Amino acid sequence: DQQVKQNSPSLSVQEGRISILNCDYTNSMFDYFLWYKKYPAEGPTFLISISSIKDKNEDGRFTVFLNKSAKHLSLHIVPSQPGDSAVYFCAASGEYGNKLVFGAGTILRVKS
Amino acid sequence: IAGITQAPTSQILAAGRRMTLRCTQDMRHNAMYWYRQDLGLGLRLIHYSNTAGTTGKGEVPDGYSVSRANTDDFPLTLASAVPSQTSVYFCASSANRGVSDGYTFGSGTRLTVV
Numbered sequence: 001d002q003q004v005k006q007n008s009p010s011l012s013v014q015e016g017r018i019s020i021l022n023c024d025y026t027n028s029m030f031d032y033f034l035w036y037k038k039y040p041a042e043g044p045t046f047l048i049s050i051s052s053i054k055d056k057n058e059d060g061r062f063t064v065f066l067n068k069s070a071k072h073l074s075l076h077i078v079p080s081q082p083g084d085s086a087v088y089f090c091a092a093s094g095e096y097g098n099k100l101v102f103g104a105g106t107i108l109r110v111k112s
Numbered sequence: 113i114a115g116i117t118q119a120p121t122s123q124i125l126a127a128g129r130r131m132t133l134r135c136t137q138d139m140r141h142n143a144m145y146w147y148r149q150d151l152g153l154g155l156r157l158i159h160y161s162n163t164a165g166t167t168g169k170g171e172v173p174d175g176y177s178v179s180r181a182n183t184d185d186f187p188l189t190l191a192s193a194v195p196s197q198t199s200v201y202f203c204a205s206s207a208n209r210g211v212s213d214g215y216t217f218g219s220g221t222r223l224t225v226v
Contacts, residue, residue: 006154034214043116043202044155046214089154099145099170100215102155 003027004092006103015112019077023090023103026071030101031094035064035075038087038105047088048075080110114139116218118203124224125193133188133221135203143206144186145170145215146178148199155202161186193225 005024013019021035031052036044050057050064050073057064063076077084090103119134137144142163147155147170157170161180175197177189186205190197200222204215 002154004154009152036214041219043204043217043219044215045217049214091155099157099160100155101157101171102147104152104154 001026002104003030004090004101004103006088006090006106008106009104010107010109012109012111013080015082015110016079019075019080019084019108019110021075021077021088021090021106021108023073023075024071025073025092027092027094027101028071029094030092032092033064033066033073034091034093034100035062036089036091036102038089044089052094077108080108082110082112084108085110116203116205116216118201118218118221120221121219122222122224124226125190127194127225128192131190131193131223133190133201133203133223135186135188135218136184137186137203137205137216138184139205139207139216140183141205141207141216142183144180145204145206146176146186146188147202147204148172149202149220150199158188158201193223195225197223198225199223 034049035047037047038044048062066073087105089105091100116137145160146158159178161167164183202220203218
């Protein structure tokens with residue numbers, strides 16, 4: 001059973017609007033969460049992260065929110081740009097030390 | 113340019129053949145990892161190495177082996193390829209045991225086993 005779940009396979013958003021990507025996890029031992037972005041034919045690239053001691057981390061247009069009680073995190077992109085179109089992976093670590101557990105990914109399409 | 117180099121970029125392999133996917137990093141990162149990406153399953157850890165000379169099993173290690181003779185190289189070997197090993201393989205590295213800086217990934221190897 002997947003410990004990190006991204007239940008939306010895809011998301012389509014108009015340019016300039018907010019994109020919200022969601023991620024749920026089941027393992028309460030996870031204490032660090034990351035988002036990766038992946039373009040076709042490239043490797044994933046690190047986007048933003050959050051420690052379990054925080055509930056929000058912001059970096060420019062990207063904000064990650066963590067709700068530990070609900071075992072839920074989300075990535076907000078405001079405003080969305082066509083260049084944000086990519087696959088976004090949620091990842092978590094904690095139980096296995098530095099080894100990341102990834103979700104299945106969400107394809108984001110930003111329409112201009 | 114500092115980073116991770118994977119080779120080959122893509123490969124079609126007959127079932128039963130042996131194949132080694134190469135991974136080299138020039139960042140002097142201690143830890144290295146191999147993941148496979150499959151549709152609907154995301155990235156799953158195959159094997160990892162926390163430092164040169166040590167390796168460990170990940171979530172899906174069966175059918176794969178690794179070695180870490182030095183800091184820079186982390187090859188992944190399929191001893192006898194099967195069609196279920198058709199996937200995109202990513203090598204990654206991290207500077208230390210923590211994940212606060214994230215992983216650096218290579219561009220991947222697309223492997224098709226027929």
